[in-house]
Amino acid sequence: MQSLSNRAKKLEKKPMNFSERMYLPAIFQGLSITMRHFFKKKATIKYPEETRPMSAVWRGLHVLKRDEKGRERCTACGLCAVACPAEAITMVAGERKRGEEHLYREEKYAVSYEINMLRCIFCGLCEEACPKAAIFLQNDKVAPARYERDEFIYGKDRLVEPMPIQNQ
Amino acid sequence: MESTEFLVRSAVILAVFGITLLIATYSTYAERKIAAFIQDRVGPNRAGPMGLLQPLADAVKLFFKEEFVPANANKFLFIAGPSLAMLTACMASAVIPFGNTILIDGQYINVQAIEVNIGILYIFGVVALGVYGIMIGGWASNNKFSLLGAIRAASQNISYELAMGMSIIALLLVSSSLSLRVIAQQQGETLFGISGMNWNIFYQPLGFLIFIICAFAETNRVPFDLPECETELIGGYHTEYSSMGMGLYLFAEYVNIFVASAVMATLYFGGYNFPFMYDLGLPHNLVTLIGTGVLFIKILMFIFFFMWVRWTLPRFRYDQLMNLGWKVLIPLSIANVIITAAVILISEQGLPW
Numbered sequence: 235m236q237s238l239s240n241r242a243k244k245l246e247k248k249p250m251n252f253s254e255r256m257y258l259p260a261i262f263q264g265l266s267i268t269m270r271h272f273f274k275k276k277a278t279i280k281y282p283e284e285t286r287p288m289s290a291v292w293r294g295l296h297v298l299k300r301d302e303k304g305r306e307r308c309t310a311c312g313l314c315a316v317a318c319p320a321e322a323i324t325m326v327a328g329e330r331k332r333g334e335e336h337l338y339r340e341e342k343y344a345v346s347y348e349i350n351m352l353r354c355i356f357c358g359l360c361e362e363a364c365p366k367a368a369i370f371l372q373n374d375k376v377a378p379a380r381y382e383r384d385e386f387i388y389g390k391d392r393l394v395e396p397m398p399i400q401n402q
Numbered sequence: 403m404e405s406t407e408f409l410v411r412s413a414v415i416l417a418v419f420g421i422t423l424l425i426a427t428y429s430t431y432a433e434r435k436i437a438a439f440i441q442d443r444v445g446p447n448r449a450g451p452m453g454l455l456q457p458l459a460d461a462v463k464l465f466f467k468e469e470f471v472p473a474n475a476n477k478f479l480f481i482a483g484p485s486l487a488m489l490t491a492c493m494a495s496a497v498i499p500f501g502n503t504i505l506i507d508g509q510y511i512n513v514q515a516i517e518v519n520i521g522i523l524y525i526f527g528v529v530a531l532g533v534y535g536i537m538i539g540g541w542a543s544n545n546k547f548s549l550l551g552a553i554r555a556a557s558q559n560i561s562y563e564l565a566m567g568m569s570i571i572a573l574l575l576v577s578s579s580l581s582l583r584v585i586a587q588q589q590g591e592t593l594f595g596i597s598g599m600n601w602n603i604f605y606q607p608l609g610f611l612i613f614i615i616c617a618f619a620e621t622n623r624v625p626f627d628l629p630e631c632e633t634e635l636i637g638g639y640h641t642e643y644s645s646m647g648m649g650l651y652l653f654a655e656y657v658n659i660f661v662a663s664a665v666m667a668t669l670y671f672g673g674y675n676f677p678f679m680y681d682l683g684l685p686h687n688l689v690t691l692i693g694t695g696v697l698f699i700k701i702l703m704f705i706f707f708f709m710w711v712r713w714t715l716p717r718f719r720y721d722q723l724m725n726l727g728w729k730v731l732i733p734l735s736i737a738n739v740i741i742t743a744a745v746i747l748i749s750e751q752g753l754p755w
Contacts, residue, residue, distance in 0.1 A: 261715065268440045278444045385442045 252369060292373040293356045296349055298394045299368050301339055306394060307368035310344035317363035322353035339366075351377040351386040407511055410504060413494075415515045422495045425705070426656040428458045433656075433709050440713045467645040475642065476542040483539025484643065484650035490532040491657035497521040498664045499583045501674045501694035502590075505686045513656060513674075514583060521582035522570060525665060526563075529620060532658065533559040536629060538648075539651065548591035551638025554720065555629035558619055561727040562626075567615035568703035568735030569609040572742040573669060576605050586673030591681075601672040606742070610670045612735050617662040619727070622655060624712040628720055663704030664697075671700050 253259050279286055288294070299307050310327035328345035331337045337343075354377075361370050380386055431446065431453070438445030446453035471480055498521075501513030518524055533556055540552020577585045591600040605611050619626040630638035637643075640651045667673060680687070694742035718726070 264714045265710060268710060271442055272436070272439045272710075274442055276439075276444050277442050280444070280447070 288373050290373055293358045293361075293371040295351075295361070295372050295375040295377050296354075296393055297372050298347065298390070299370060300395050300397070303336070304398050305335075305337060305339040306343060307339055307366045308344050308347065308364055309340045309342045309368075310347070311342075311365065313363045313365060314360035314369055317359040318354075319357060319359060320353045320355050322350045322355075324348050344390070345351050347390050349388050350391065351388055352383065362383060371388070404406045407509060410506060410511045414500075414511075414513055415525075416510055418495060418498075418500060418515045419492070422492060422657060422660060425660050425701075427461075427654040429659060429705060429709075430460065430652070431457050431714075432705070436706070437713050440710075445710055461649065464646055464649040469645040469647065470642075472544060472642050474544045476544070479538050479542035480642075481647070482536075483535055483542055483639075484647045484654070485535075486538060487532060487535025487654040488650045488657070490528050490535060491654040491661065494525050494528045495657075495664065497524050497582055499586050499673060500664075500697060502587075502690040503686075504690055513690060516614055517581070517583055519579075519581045522574070522580050522585075522669075525582075525661070526567065526570075529658070529661070530559070530563060532654070535651075535654065536639050539643070540629075543639070543642040545642055547635045548636075548639050548641045549633070551629045551635045551641070554631075555622065555639060556590065558622075558626065558628060558723060558727075560672075561724060562616040562619035562731070565727060565731035565735045566620065567611055568732065568739055569606075569612040569616070570669075572609045572735070572739045573602060573606055575739070575742050575746055576602060582668055582673075586668050589672040590675040596677050597681055598672065598675040600676050601670065601675070603670045606670065606738075608734065608738050609742075610666075611670055612729070612731055612738065613670070614666060615726075615731060617666060618708070618711065619723075621658040621662050621708070623659065625715040625718050626723060627717060628723060631717060633685070633717075644683040659708050660701065663701045663708070666704055667697060667700035671690055673697060 301307050310325050312325065312327075314319075315323040315325060325347045326345045327342055330341045330343055356371065358371050361371055377386070377388075434456070435445040435453075440676040446456040449455040471477055494580060496517055499514040499517075502510055503510040536555040537552045540550075540555070543549070562720040573585075574580065577588055579588075585602075589600050589602060590598050591596075593600040593604065618624075622629050626632045628638075629635075630640065632638075635641070640648055643651060664753065674690075674697040676696040679689055679693065684692075686747055
């Protein structure tokens with residue numbers, strides 16, 4: 235049958251000549267190939283000591299940002315929870331009391347804010363939905379492995395950015 | 403005088419035994435490292451600096467495993483198998499000359515555990531005994547895969563011992579001595595105007611090729627590792643073994659590789675001789691020391707070659723193995739013997755016409 239792509243190679247089954255029947259040239263060819271690999275640069279990344287460089291747009295673990303005065307930016311509007319296709323985000327809103335102005339930027343804030351890392355698909359839609367630029371996906375951290383399921387539900391204790399040192 | 407010789411002798415014997423075990427231990431590490439490097443990986447590097455304590459960790463792990471004996475196995479033979487394999491493997495390095503002589507109090511003492519005038523026959527006998535370890539272990543397991551592996555090991559070793567013996571006979575025609583020490587000393591003579599270069603590889607290249615192929619088969623290394631062929635026989639003769647029984651079998655294999663490398667280096671690659679060894683004008687003991695070092699470099703290069711081949715070539719099929727042994731290597735080695743004998747006869751007595 236006519237080949238359509240013209241890429242098919244016709245195999246010739248010739249009887250082997252003397253050097254082929256000795257097998258030694260082929261063996262030395264194989265040995266030289268393995269020796270080349272012996273001196274090649276290794277592809278391994280020794281993980282705990284060195285990590286693979288991540289791209290600037292990598293979507294890793296979430297962080298809840300603070301503003302320049304160290305106040306939480308999140309106002310618990312719930313847009314991220316609405317945008318989330320995996321329904322991983324829940325929150326409880328609360329009213330800011332007098333005397334808490336240094337802690338929360340607006341008069342409404344998130345009393346609790348939880349992301350279930352087992353549900354999260356790291357799509358980054360919460361980041362896009364946020365009107366206050368409060369939630370971001372970091373490019374240098376990933377959610378680490380845990381033994382228990384409830385350890386994957388990240389609350390505010392693990393999500394909110396730590397206080398800048400000069401404000402403490 | 404007697405006591406110094408006794409002391410030096412005991413030191414040499416202990417050193418030979420210790421070094422044999424040490425090299426076999428670190429062969430396991432080297433094997434994993436070389437395998438990794440050839441496959442573009444880095445290999446064991448967690449235990450100690452560069453993973454150098456890995457053999458220790460492996461040994462400790464093996465000791466803590468359960469020593470399991472199958473219900474219907476012959477318990478005595480089941481334990482005797484790996485012990486015999488280890489014993490014969492360690493016995494063979496006794497007659498290998500690891501160096502020339504040491505001069506102490508005007509007395510020359512051999513750097514060799516025992517000097518026997520039939521050294522090469524001794525090694526052959528002991529290595530041939532090694533197959534009993536595999537046979538007994540495979541049979542005592544009371545398991546068809548183990549038995550098949552043992553049968554394969556036995557028939558393979560017997561087939562390749564013939565060709566090996568033939569290639570040795572051609573070598574003995576050249577050296578006209580069975581003593582490994584005499585064979586090594588002869589290779590220290592002058593060739594091409596360089597002292598210490600009279601190596602047998604220049605006289606017996608074909609014999610060496612046959613010998614090295616047979617050495618691979620005798621030590622059950624890839625491409626001749628059919629007795630422990632995982633794809634067909636699970637684990638071959640050591641399917642049922644665990645803990646140190648398994649460890650002894652694996653260890654015996656590496657000791658065998660060391661012995662085979664030492665024998666090849668001694669018989670064909672000049673033993674402890676190195677180029678220009680008598681032209682440097684160094685004291686006798688220093689030349690001996692360098693010679694021992696050179697011999698170990700040669701041995702390590704052979705061990706590296708064993709591993710290099712293992713991670714390059716695939717395994718033979720059993721009929722191919724038998725074809726190679728009986729239809730190729732034995733006729734070749736017989737031809738090698740006849741050609742060598744004819745050349746020696748003609749060079750000594752001239753052409754018959």
